[in-house]
Amino acid sequence: MKNTIRFTYFLAIAGLFGLITLPAQAEETGTDSHEDHQVSSAADTGAPLPESITALLDQGFKFHGTFDAPGDIQGYALSYNNEPMPAYVPSADDYAIVGTLIDPQGNAVMERQVQALVLGPMLEAAWSAFEDTRFIPEGPDNASHIVYTLTDPNCPYCNALWKSSRPLIEQGELQLRHVLVGVLSEDSLRKAAAILESNDPASALETHELNFRDGGIGPVVPSEESRALLTRHAQLMREAGATGTPTSYYRDEAGKVQRINGAVSTDRLRGILGVE
Template sequence: MKKIIYSTYCLAIVGLFGFISLSAQAEEKEADSHEGHQVSSAADTGAPLPESITALLDQGFKFHGTFNAPGDIQGYALSYNNQPIPAYVPSTADYAIVGKLIDPQGKDVMGSRVHTLVVGPILEAAWSAFEDTRFIPEGADDASHIVYTLTDPNCPYCNALWKSSRPLIEQGELQLRHVLVGVLSEDSFRKAAAILESNNPAIALETHELNFRDGGIGPVTPSEESRALLTRHAQLMREAGATGTPTSYYRDEEGNVQRIDGAVSTDQLRGILGIE
């Protein structure tokens, strides 16, 4: 799978986690908690999870599968707040070491494997959720490329992406589907509601983006419908692993869902999507 493209974007949600080492004897586990973890493990390896891994699951981590790591080490694909977190347990002791496994050249040797086990399913689920929600499309319905993007009305980088996408939309190659969120401020929430509640949301969004530097569309008091939709979109954003806006999603040449974090130029967008 292609790497996630990272760029500048408006930070909305921040998750921090450290380097963790947990002893198998750190604390007693509840019996029912063990049973739940063992069911997940059985589906993957047929064996119970190490005590150190179940300790992480008790702290809110999620288990996605195992993988073989170099040396006498077993890898575990975990996530926290939908962010991929690899954990490694050596055969000599039940301690879980959380973080990247780096080779002598400084390369993250297991990153792609963890991405496949954790991020791939999250991105596929996100794509399905975006298809089923109310989005604002720009561009032809028969465009060769579809991109879903999380757009906050007060995000300058969303505005930059909106501008850089114009040539591809006008070329007929791209349909950009805006999933509106209002996560940066209450004003963002109210402006997103104003766009959604306008007679023509697509025109309202265009007018807002064209006048972004002057404040764009005026905020409104959200209707119950708009409030419910925007609350749902904020939840989808978290579930999709997005930590800021714009975050965009597309399918690559192999049909896998990929993510673009931040604003990219027109040429970068052409290269990412494979548009001539």
């Protein structure tokens, strides 16, 4: 079997290849000078995969489809731990280069093709899963924008996002739907259970966030139902490609699900959602 090359540094070949180990961010949009290159879903590809790509799959990568890259290069849309991870195989060889393709001007290309094959379907699946689970809504049901956010009771950045979202909620433009997780510690799990098992979870969450600096809500021993739900939410978090809290999900003007990593200011949140 031919060798697979795995790089952790920048590589340039004939001024065309480049590798930088930066994961694609769903909320980022940029100019892709190669939008016309075709993509094929995993179901559409009938040709056998190169041995280098097969070797990556054996190492835990997932294959989502192929796309045409500039020159004599074939692109392969892969993911690892639910993060898009494209690979490129020159037609003259079976060595795979994993990372970001850079054009001669230093611009990253092919990102939209990779997102179309990997990130888009993953985020849509996450949205559907969030809709079907138990979340805690804040804001009116007829709000013009819905945002799902993964919230850990002990996460200070979740508390910061909670505060920055107040103006939009009070304005009636936003319904923030908290999908509680308890991933930072056992205490997080117990506090999440306390919120879920209260008579009024939305009120309990508000009281907790208002008193976050003083420890918030008191932890409880989770019921079997709460523990099962929080275990499920931790799994959803992994499947949604979230690596920390808060991670939030919203639909853009085109109706596509996008992701926000971490806390953002009120002004930044307004800009992302397009709220005046």
